[in-house]
Amino acid sequence: MKITFKIWRQEGPNDKGGFQSYEVNDLTEDMSFLEALDHLNEILVLKNKKVVAFEYDCREGICGQCGVFINGRAHGPHDNMTTCQLHMRSFEDGATITVEPWRARSFPIIKDLIVNRSAFDRIIENGAFISAKTGTAPEANAILISKTVSDRAMDAAACIGCGACVATCKNSSAALFTSAKINHLNGLPQGAPEAHQRVLDMTAQMEKEGFGHCSFTGACEVECPEGISIVNIAEMNARFIKAKIFG
Ligand code: FES
Structure with a gap:
């Protein structure tokens, strides 16, 4: 798959930030969205350029760390799905995908796609x-x-x-x-x-x-x-x- 990522880059909370485009030609539809970003970062490392900062932990939809806006929707195009559960088969070959951090005053941007x-x-x-002291685990049917x-x-x-x-x-x-x-x-x-x-x-x-x-x-x-x-x-x-x- 050939995908153009249009990604928000911002050095820190006080930096103005802006979009930068990256064309990646060798993605597969079975890659997860985060694996595609990993691959983009590998390419950037080889070119001695700064990698895109993004957050994740579990990559299975339970930790809540991976959220970004993808083409204007929180966590991407599907309902009831986190960013880490999204796969590249959800996008057309040749598509441009816009990726942005959460935007809210109470979530200041730390770097690129990572917010606090x-x-x-x-x-x-x-x-x-x-705050009640619970002691050992109670009998399951006690309450x-x-x-x-x-x-x-x-x-x-x-x-x-x-x-x-x-x-x-x-x-x-x-x-x-x-x-x-x-x-x-x-x-x-x-x-x-x-x-x-x-x-x-x-x-x-x-x-x-x-x-x-x-x-x-x-x-x-x-x-x-x-x-x-x-x-x-x-x-x-x-x-x-x-x-x-x-x-
Ligand atoms: S990385 Fe944990 S929910 Fe996505």
Whole structure:
């Protein structure tokens, strides 16, 4: 396959940055998208040029590190798929592929396609935990949880924190991420004792990090590789009002 990559290059957070084009002629459709970028970097190394900085870890859709905009869509052309799960067969031979980093004020660019998502870590630090001493693992049936409740908690817990929701939102809102992290604990009996404090602390940190407000357009749900539902945001808002009244 012959592909032209049009990639955002930026030396650091204060650099202006810009697109650069690279033509690669010997890709195969079985290569993953990240393998294609690896191959481009091998070519750049041989030409003694600076490699393209991009982030990844698991390459199997669970760590959330690999997110970039590909042809204007977070994580590329397919729904419910991370960048590392994307393969070159999704593109036409001869195509030009535009690759950009997440763009949001709260995710400053570190270099090229890598952004700093530590704002998410700080939101998690403010409540996505249970502080009760748990001791050894309890008997699995000691706390009975209905299937509906456990399914909802597990669906929320599927969030991999990639940041696609923020990057794709016109307001750069982190409401989908924060609500998923709140709901996966607040919906379960184990999360109940700190439920009110959790929603107040995590939403306060979300605001402090400079994320925008949610205007409920649903773009985040569409681009989320894990299919996290925006119902989580409505649930978070209801929990927030309850916490303000009873917290
Ligand atoms: S590299 Fe881990 S989700 Fe893509």
